[in-house]
Amino acid sequence: MASENIAEQIKDNFFSCTICYQPYNRPKALPCLHTFCEVCLSDYIHSRFEGSHVFPCPMCRQDINLPASGVAGFIDNYMVEKLSGTISSAHFQGHADAHSSVHASTERTRLLQDHKSQDLSEVKKYARLFQRFGSFGMEAHQFVHISGLSKSIYSDEIVIADCSLNKISVFSLNGQFRTSFICDCSIRDVEVTPEGTILTTVSRAGSALLREYSIDGRLVASHGSFYKYENPFGIVITRTGVCIVTSLQKNCVHVLTNKKKHSITFGSRGCGPNHFNSPYYVTTNMRDDIIVSDTGNNRIKVHRSDGTFVQSFGNQGSSDGKLFYPMGVCTDKNCNIYVADANNYRVQMFSPEGSYIASPVIKTYEYGIDVKPVHVAFIHDDILIVALRGTRFSEIHAYLWDCNKFKPKEDNSCLNCLPCCSSTAYDDI
Template identity: 55%
Template sequence: LCKCDTKRKVLYYLNVMASNTLVGEIQESFLSCPICLQTFTKPKALSCLHSFCEDCIRDYIVSRYENLGHFPCPVCRQIIYVPQNGISGFPDNYFIKSLQNTVESSGGEISAKELSGSYGRNSITELTSVLQPGKERVVFTNHKDARLLIQFGHFGVGQQGLVHVSGLTISKVTDDIVIADCSLNKVLVYSLRGEFRCEFVCDCSIRDVTLTRAGTVLVSISRAGSNNIREYGLDGRLIGSFGSFYKYDNPFGITVTRQNKIIVTSLQQNNVQFFTERKQPSFKFGSRGSGLNHFLLPYYVCTNSKNNVIVSDSGNHRVKIHKNDGTILLTIGNQGSENGELFYPMGVCVDEHDNIYVADANNFRVQMFSPEGDFITCPVSNTYEFGMDVKPTNIGIHHEKLVVAMRVLNYLTKVRTFYSIDF
């Protein structure tokens, strides 16, 4: 993170929690390594968004998973792949380091002068649609405070309870929001106003969710041992299982094209897999690496009106756009916190103008890019103001409503709907 942006986030936290007791709570709960329970030393950020001391995570891997090349996160158990240059290849968490330095330099007492200034409210950028010669697109007009319409969802394991929202999609027919919870292995349906519709539990480890043109639910499933896709009715009735050829590939993101073809991302193989409209394996592209034709943890996927494939290449801190035959068109972003830069991007979606929205998780914001990959604005920013370390992980957009799922550590906080676009 750039120093000025990090310092602003740090001072915001201290402004909210400026007392000896609360600064101590920050030190204990936010600046302590989950492994050694001591103050972070060289904090490293994993792709699951958890952080650990460099030496702690190295010892953890060497003692249990040294020759595997991957390991389960000690907190959330998500499979993490070791960078080619080893543990040092995991990115430094400069936000934690800066917060730690600021708390230590304050001596536990934060002065009013140190906390004075503007900390930037959550903001939504209002856009307007204009017709340019030859094409219609959305352009930046002016900037306003956030317009949070609703928030819904609560942490819990009972009915309507959520723990870890791993998938989110919006029906273009019914306007309903469909959510997948990978901790509870259940699918929940809400209206766009946040009204609970229904839910059902799956007897498998689900990841992402999407809808077919017929309105059935497709979920990507992991560790099933037989298939990597299941199809359900909204009543929870299992319609079918597919993808046995890729059953060991640790699938995650899933989407359906306009031709009713299914696309699934694989965290194990670091590739993108296509299925025919009959749900038979078609082809795949990509492999592990950092080149133009490679991926490193491709979490989420969506398509635009041209059937181009948009993938959040999380481990490489970028978003990639491919033709539907796998040919690379362009990449967006690199690691950083400036406008247009990304730090572990997660969910991706497009609007009716093919503008691209990215849940820039470790930068606490959602970024918006043009179809050509040019940065437009951050429709949602400073998500840490919703709570300690709250990050956007999943997004969907339907007309002017931007739906964002946020979580802190491995727990859901809320699903929030913003009014983001004014036509």
């Protein structure tokens, strides 16, 4: 058993690409000695640094010069490829404890293999917890009051904001603590930029709306000095680099350009289609529609990127599809919407049109007194990350949840997003 665990650790730490979290496919070595799949590296460069001859390494952020022949010009890491094949040829199979810190890609592969010989009805109905990390406390790796959660697009880092300690913590995807730092102002939600810096919504930080930090806690910049009297909370960065921030003070949503300059503001206090009541969290879908948890109104609201109202769904209640103090929101690649339904102690999943689909996570009160989900994030196609907090309880849980099981049956020519038709049929749950 010990040799099996060692082999698993070697495979996870040295023979898995940190972009796709799968075994290397045509591994390419950068001058900084970090290695990635050729296709992953190509997608990374073309999606963010198209036209540039210099790009930062996804791991160490060192500037790398792109060869004249493109990604193919980087050196093939034959040693990694050969050793990876040797490790993979051995048959190691283990059973990970739900509390252990295992690499997410290895664990989900094993779990999916196990599912092939099991009844899938329960897997489709509820998400399967396979990892949890963090705990309540004052130490560097602990939390008191989790308020922000974000996943870096191009590295294996999860960033967590603690609004009680005004602390930002960084963990690897497998739950390993990496670093943390204290901010000298009040912080709320957090987002990782494509450049690898950390944006956090702040108050009592002069007149700033946002602060930007390096991964090691160095203050890079302050943004939004034109918002002098604000109480920002939720934050998300769109695919085009536009920054969206919710305001609890003015019950509105601010849209900033990719240069963090003011673009538009929409919304005011109320319960109508163009109003909010305590808009805590915000996310976007593949069309960059703005999805807001209108917490005080117990509903989710959807607006176009220019602020135009599209739809809202949910009202107070405890039955399926009802909401009671919704908090964090996120979407998967099919534009399904996940809501941390805090006071119902569950995470609910809705179609892009707002129809209830499933409750992947339920009964979070079983973990302790008043333990509820406060934030959610989706990673790859099958990992749902949930931030939980309660009385002397603060943890991050990772669940296996394959969003491909809920892909719309119709063609997805309109990006599977908000409504181009009145209803969408889903696979049976």
